[in-house]
Amino acid sequence: MPTYKLFLLPGDGIGPEVMAEALKTADLLGQIGVAKFETEMGLVGGAAYDSHGKAISDSDMRLAGAADAVLLGAVGGPQWDSVAFDRRPEAGLFRLRKDMDLFANLRPAVCYPALADASSLKREAIESLDLMFVRELTGGIYFGEPKAIIDLGDGRKRAVDTQVYDTHEIERVGRAAFELARKRKNKVTSADKHNVMKSGVLWREVITALHSHEFADVTLEHQLADSLGMQLVRRPTQFDVIVTDNLFGDLLSDVAAMLTGSLGMLPSASLGAPDPTTGKRRALYEPVHGSAPDIAGKGIANPIAMIGSLALCLRYSLGLDEAADKAEQAIANVLAAGLRTADIARDVSAVVSTAEMGAAIRAELRRLLA
Known part of the structure; x- marks a missing residue:
C-alpha cells in the first residue's frame, strides 16, 4: 500500500x-x-x-x-x-x-442529477452540466506591480492595480487547458477582453498560436469574458473547458458554482x-x-x-x-x-x-x- x-x-x-x-x-x-x-x-x-x-x-x-x-x-x-x-x-x-x-486552477462545475432543481436555472438548462474552468492563478491583476493606494493630497487618493501577463504565463495555462480537453470533450473556450485590454490582445494571440502549433485537434473558440458570463446563465452546457485569466476566472467560476446549486458543492485543484x-x-x-x-x-x-x-x-x-x-x-x-x-x-x-x-x-x- x-x-x-x-x-x-x-x-x-x-x-x-x-x-x-x-x-x-x-x-x-x-x-x-x-x-x-x-x-x-x-x-x-x-x-x-x-x-x-x-x-x-x-x-x-x-x-x-x-x-x-x-x-x-x-x-x-x-x-x-x-x-x-x-x-x-x-x-x-x-x-x-x-x-x-x-x-493552473482547476474548478469543475458539475450538476448532480439530484440537485438539478436546486440550481438558479431551470432543470432543462442545467441537466448534464459538466464543465471545467482552468483559471490562471499566479499572474494578472492580483499579483501585478505597481499595486498601491497613493495619497494625492487634499483628501484625495488614487488606487492602482496592474494587469500584467507574459507569453509563458499564458502558454502554460493554455497548455494545461488543451491537455485536459483532450481527456474530456475536446473543446476549449478561451475568455478575454481583447477589445479593450492589451493583456487581452496578447492572451488571444498566444492561445491562438499555441492551438495552431500543438493542439490543432482540439476545437478552440474565443469569447469576450462578459459575453461568456451571459452565456453561462443562458446555456451553460455548451461549454467543456474554459480557460481564462486570474480575475475573470475568479468571477466567472463563481457564477458557474451557483449554477450547480451552492458554492458548497465545488472543489478545486491548483497545480504547478x-x-x-x-x-x-x-x-x-x-x-x-x-x-x-x-x-x-x-x-x-x-x-x-x-x-x-x-x-x-x-x-x-x-x-x-x-x-x-x-x-x-x-x-x-x-x-x-x-x-x-x-x-x-x-x-x-x-x-x-x-x-x-x-x-x-x-x-x-x-x-x-x-
Missing part, C-alpha cells in the same frame, strides 16, 4: 469543520487498503495571524513544499478586516499559490508544472466556498466541496483514479438518496449536519470500494 504525505491547513471559519470530514475520508482509504496517508497540520489565514502575526509561517511553507499535496479549508473573516493588507488572511493563500508556483525528473507536481486542493463565518461552529456547513477536493487530490497528485471516481460517485449516490445539508435543502427527505453528511459519504464510499 503506497504512503503519501498530506499537509493540512484547515484555516478559518468553517474550514476546520469541513477539513475534519476530508481527513476522516483519507483515514477510511487507509483502513480499506487504498493508500496510507501521513498528515501534518499547519496554520493559515486568520488562525496563523492570531498565532504569530503572519498569514502563513515560513516553517509551514516549507512543509507545504515538501508534501505530496496540500489540502486547505478556507481563510478569512470580519475580525481580520483591519489587519495590514500584506498580513490579512488572504495573503497566506496568495503566498502558497505564488511560492509554490501553482499557476510537472517535475522534469519525477513527473510529480506541487498542488493545493481547496473548496471554492469561503470561510462562511456566519455559520462557523454550528455544524451545518456542507463538506462536499472539501471531500470533492480530496477526490481531485487522489486523481491529479496521487494517481488514484479509481478511488477518486468512487469518492465522486459516493457523493452523487448520497445526494440521490435525499440527504442534504442546509445550503442545498429543498423538498427532500433529510437535512443533515456536516458530520452526518461526511459519515454518509464515507459509508457509501466503503461500499463502493468493497
Whole structure:
C-alpha cells in the first residue's frame, strides 16, 4: 500500500469543520487498503495571524513544499478586516499559490442529477452540466506591480492595480487547458477582453498560436469574458473547458458554482508544472466556498466541496483514479438518496449536519470500494 504525505491547513471559519470530514475520508482509504496517508497540520489565514502575526509561517511553507499535496479549508473573516493588507488572511493563500508556483486552477462545475432543481436555472438548462474552468492563478491583476493606494493630497487618493501577463504565463495555462480537453470533450473556450485590454490582445494571440502549433485537434473558440458570463446563465452546457485569466476566472467560476446549486458543492485543484525528473507536481486542493463565518461552529456547513477536493487530490497528485471516481460517485449516490445539508435543502427527505453528511459519504464510499 503506497504512503503519501498530506499537509493540512484547515484555516478559518468553517474550514476546520469541513477539513475534519476530508481527513476522516483519507483515514477510511487507509483502513480499506487504498493508500496510507501521513498528515501534518499547519496554520493559515486568520488562525496563523492570531498565532504569530503572519498569514502563513515560513516553517509551514516549507512543509507545504515538501508534501505530496496540500489540502486547505478556507481563510478569512470580519475580525481580520483591519489587519495590514500584506498580513490579512488572504495573503497566506496568495503566498502558497505564488511560492509554490501553482499557476493552473482547476474548478469543475458539475450538476448532480439530484440537485438539478436546486440550481438558479431551470432543470432543462442545467441537466448534464459538466464543465471545467482552468483559471490562471499566479499572474494578472492580483499579483501585478505597481499595486498601491497613493495619497494625492487634499483628501484625495488614487488606487492602482496592474494587469500584467507574459507569453509563458499564458502558454502554460493554455497548455494545461488543451491537455485536459483532450481527456474530456475536446473543446476549449478561451475568455478575454481583447477589445479593450492589451493583456487581452496578447492572451488571444498566444492561445491562438499555441492551438495552431500543438493542439490543432482540439476545437478552440474565443469569447469576450462578459459575453461568456451571459452565456453561462443562458446555456451553460455548451461549454467543456474554459480557460481564462486570474480575475475573470475568479468571477466567472463563481457564477458557474451557483449554477450547480451552492458554492458548497465545488472543489478545486491548483497545480504547478510537472517535475522534469519525477513527473510529480506541487498542488493545493481547496473548496471554492469561503470561510462562511456566519455559520462557523454550528455544524451545518456542507463538506462536499472539501471531500470533492480530496477526490481531485487522489486523481491529479496521487494517481488514484479509481478511488477518486468512487469518492465522486459516493457523493452523487448520497445526494440521490435525499440527504442534504442546509445550503442545498429543498423538498427532500433529510437535512443533515456536516458530520452526518461526511459519515454518509464515507459509508457509501466503503461500499463502493468493497
